[in-house]
Amino acid sequence: xxxxxxxxxxxxxxxxxxxxxxxxxxxxxxxxxxxxxxxxxxxxxxxxxxxxxxxxxxxxxxxxxxxxxxxxxxxxxxxxxxxxxxxxxxxxxxxxxxxxxxxxxxxxxxxxxxxxxxxxxxxxxxxxxxxxxxxxxxxxxxxxxxxxxxxxxxxxxxxxxxxxxxxxxxxxxxxxxxxxxxxxxxxxxxxxxxxxxxxxxxxxxxxxxxxxxxxxxxxxxxxxxxxxxxxxxxxxxxx
Numbered sequence: 001x002x003x004x005x006x007x008x009x010x011x012x013x014x015x016x017x018x019x020x021x022x023x024x025x026x027x028x029x030x031x032x033x034x035x036x037x038x039x040x041x042x043x044x045x046x047x048x049x050x051x052x053x054x055x056x057x058x059x060x061x062x063x064x065x066x067x068x069x070x071x072x073x074x075x076x077x078x079x080x081x082x083x084x085x086x087x088x089x090x091x092x093x094x095x096x097x098x099x100x101x102x103x104x105x106x107x108x109x110x111x112x113x114x115x116x117x118x119x120x121x122x123x124x125x126x127x128x129x130x131x132x133x134x135x136x137x138x139x140x141x142x143x144x145x146x147x148x149x150x151x152x153x154x155x156x157x158x159x160x161x162x163x164x165x166x167x168x169x170x171x172x173x174x175x176x177x178x179x180x181x182x183x184x185x186x187x188x189x190x191x192x193x194x195x196x197x198x199x200x201x202x203x204x205x206x207x208x209x210x211x212x213x214x215x216x217x218x219x220x221x222x223x224x225x226x227x228x229x230x231x232x233x234x235x236x237x238x239x
Contacts, residue, residue: 008046011036015057016099025098029053054102055112061099062114065092069121078128079182085122086150086174093154100158104151119147130207134183136199138206138230142181149177203233 014036018027029050033040047053068088075081093100103112126139126146135142153173156164166172206229209222217225 007036007038007042011038011043011046011053012056012060015053016061019054019057019061019098019102020096022098025101027054051107051109055108055110058099058103058108058112059114061096062092062103062112062118066114066117066121069118074125074128078125078132079134079178081125082122082129082146082178083174085125086146087170089118089150090154090157090170093158097158100154104155119143122147127207127210129182130203133201133203135181135203136183136233137181138203138233140230141234145181146177149173199233199235202229206230206233 011032015027015032018031018035019025029040029043032053033043036043043053047056065088069085072081102108103115123139123143126135126142129135130139130142137145153170157170206226209226209229
């Protein structure tokens with residue numbers, strides 16, 4: 001390991017430890033430099049500023065969580081994968097409260113790479129569910145709904161544990177959100193609820209179109225078709 005890599009790694013590890021030990025998750029660059037035994041110029045050379053350091057700390061801490069998601073093989077049931085994804089997200093937040101609050105702090109002007117990758121993994125699972133006709137809205141909208149609800153629950157659990165003390169809260173919110181975006185039956189009766197099935201069918205066709213290598217449409221035509229299908233999917237049965 002080069003001295004440059006070693007210095008950067010040492011600063012990152014020290015900062016992550018200080019964030020975890022801090023009562024409120026906040027740290028000073030001076031404290032990091034003193035603990036890592038480096039000068040301020042070295043810290044700013046590697047991370048730019050305090051926000052750059054904190055963003056790197058989040059990515060560093062979240063890497064282990066994301067590694068398990070990357071290695072996880074998709075099951076035949078994307079809905080079960082969505083449930084497991086929600087639960088593992090909330091469990092990580094509860095185990096790492098300071099890191100999680102930092103990751104979702106409005107002070108972080110640039111979203112950490114870890115947060116963006118987590119969102120992509122969620123969207124991928126929703127696209128698989130859509131391809132099976134199992135979601136009511138387009139995967140992108142479903143991902144926004146699920147992620148905002150997951151983060152909201154996780155933040156309440158780590159920020160106000162005395163108030164949000166119901167051990168089943170996360171599961172209840174998860175099931176309620178999933179019920180709002182998922183079809184109730186993976187193999188619905190074609191003759192029942194035809195009006196309600198239109199958004200789901202549009203979401204499924206949009207997902208299949210994204211996966212298709214050759215749809216017979218030009219790039220512009222495919223983009224327009226996806227836009228129309230997503231609009232139908234997101235409008236709902238009364239849209």
